[in-house]
Amino acid sequence: MKPGYTIERATHASRIAGALSLVAIVALIAAPWWAGRANMRLLGEVYAFLALASLWNLLAGFTGLVSVGQQAFVGLGGYALFAAAIFYGVPPLLAVVLSGFVGALIALPLAPILFRLQGAYFAIGTWVAAEVFRLTFAQVSALGGGSGTSLPARIVTDIASTRDAREMIVYWSALALGLGTIAAIYAILRSRAGLALTAIRDSEIASESLGVNIARSKLVLYVVTAALTTMTGALIFLQKLRISPDAAFSVNDWTAYVIFMVVIGGIGTIEGPIVGTLIFFLLRETLSDLGTIYLMLLGAVAILVMLKAPKGLWGLFSSATGITLFPLRRRVVQFDAK
Amino acid sequence: MDWLNAIVQGVLLGGLYALFAAGLSLIFGVMRLVNIAHGDFIVLGSYLTLVVVQTLGLNPFVAALIVVPLMALFSYVLQRFLLNPTLGKDLLAPLLVTFGLSIIIQNGLLTLFTADSRRVMAGGIETASVSIGGGLNLGVLPLAMFATAIAVILGLEFIFTRTSLGRAFRATSDDAEIAKLMALDNRHIYAMAMALSAGIVALAGIFLAVRTNFDPSTGPMRLIFGFEAVIIGGLGSLWGTLAGGIVLGVAQTLGALIDPGYQVLAGHLVFFLILILRPRGLFPRMDG
DSSP states (O other), rough: OOEEEEEEOOOHHHHHHHHHHHHHHHHHHHHHHHOOHHHHHHHHHHHHHHHHHHHHHHHHHHHOOOOTTHHHHHHHHHHHHHHHHHHHHHOHHHHHHHHHHHHHHHHHHHHHHHHTHHHHHHHHHHHHHHHHHHHHTTTTTGTGGOOEEEOOOOHHHOSSSSHHHHHHHHHHHHHHHHHOOOOHHHHHHHHHHHHHHHHHHHHHHHHHHHOOOOOHHHHHHHHHHHHHHHHHHHHHHHHHHHEHHHHOOIIIIIIHHHHHHHHOOHHHHHHHHHHHHHHHHHHHHHHGGGGGHHHHHHHHHHHHHHOOOOOOOHHHHHHOOOOOSSSSSSSEEEEEOO | OOHHHHHHHHHHHHHHHHHHHHHHHHHHHOOOOOOHHHHHHHHHHHHHHHHEEEEOOOOOHHHHHHHHHHHHHHHHIIIOOOGGTTTTTTSSSHHHHHHHOOOOOOHHHHHHHSSOOOOOOOOOOOOTTTESSOOOOOOOHHHHHHHHHHHHHHHHHEEEEEHHHHHHHHHHHHHHHHHHTOOOHHHHHHHHHHHHHHHHHHHHHHHHHHSSSOOOBGHHHHHHHHHHHHHHHOTTTTTHHHHHHHHHHHHHHHHHHHOOOGHHHHHHHHHHHHHHTTOSSSOOOSSS
């Protein structure tokens, strides 16, 4: 018997987690039969934030592009959905998919301009871009101007004729988008491009010297993130059925909360945003009576985590136990060859 | 005539934006820190002015004698204990910590003062104006804002070039490690830079409080205006921030002349235009 070696990525924990998450996913798909209307709405919201947090983390955690302007794409998605459905009669679910292309088309010329700004100035630049979108849509009187508009009833009934069926379809779409986003991010990070991204995360200089095209990687990632964020935005406003510039391009709702989720959960990992989103909603459902105090608390917790445990709660757990659920790293494993 | 008037008012408004920008530019120059809560600091200064004016019955400009040192002290402590530990590692930590601060300040003000918009009266100066002929009137308050901006920039230049504190600022900015070897205490130098920045922020907050209505959510927009002035003017140039402020101010007043809804939008668009045409700003002095 001589020992042989093989390269593996899956870990014991990741196999167990994979099996358990399959059970969980089946349960979540069946939610319309066991969860009430309010809980289904809450779950739908959780899925949307799961997508937003994972996307923001992909951008900030892997390429250092810290954006505080992702609300630009959330709002754009909402408005793209409303415009497509109201002006062109596009079926809402198709409009959600199409909005992804709109997001990519807008992000492609915007990115090179914003990339002229470095670091924190890039962050504020993305915010200005979102403000431009907000002020522009406030001028579009056909979509209600500054006070916004509702999705007309005939378009809403287009999805399905009964309210129950409609809510089921929207719920499943949100679930598909949330899970799909995480799956897409996992697939991207495990691919060749993902290897480049993790290399950029660890050291820009070292990865560039090994032939990683940093500028192109960042551009592609920014555009992909924008497209998926826009789709998420479209779905969020399909759940809300009402849109206004202030709600659509809200920095607090679509970026501040998302940043807190990622920071508290753990930046730069796939698990972090998931953990962060669950903690955020757990806190919100129990503490939201506190109102503004709750938000101050959230800000303080995020600062504390950033100072004392920059890898977040998942990072603490992972380094203490060695468990990773979405393994990206390849390991050399020894086995006994016959 | 309307156009000329709008341009003149825009130039004077630029003074206020230069005050927003100078503090931002100062701390970036010394320690490469971008304070996302900068705008909320300005609004905090406005509320502090409100409290001082209401409790002591002072004129807001006399209240500066209390507000400016208080803000400076607050920021010194903040930098020393909260922000210094975030410096030097990566860009994420200072960015997210100041972002968290921004949310805390906004919601703290909301808890204490509600969302109602406030204003501080200054005994008639806010409506007084002088005629300069040709049908043009200049407000006394905008003139005072502009003069203050110039005085602040001259003062900063004096500090940077003529004082030992300024020498320490430049030394840590050039090379923080070597400055430490020369027995400079970086933690103190950074805190002093933040305190100085907060002093300017307090002045901006007082002018903001007298000039217009403010509420707890108005901070981020002040950050954005200050940031736009910095980028338009060119990173690292103090007079550039004044030029940037003026360009932004004129763009906004001209935009408002076309349609009140275009005021802020016009400023943003000019900012993006400059970013496309002259990415390093009008008077660049350093690299980001």
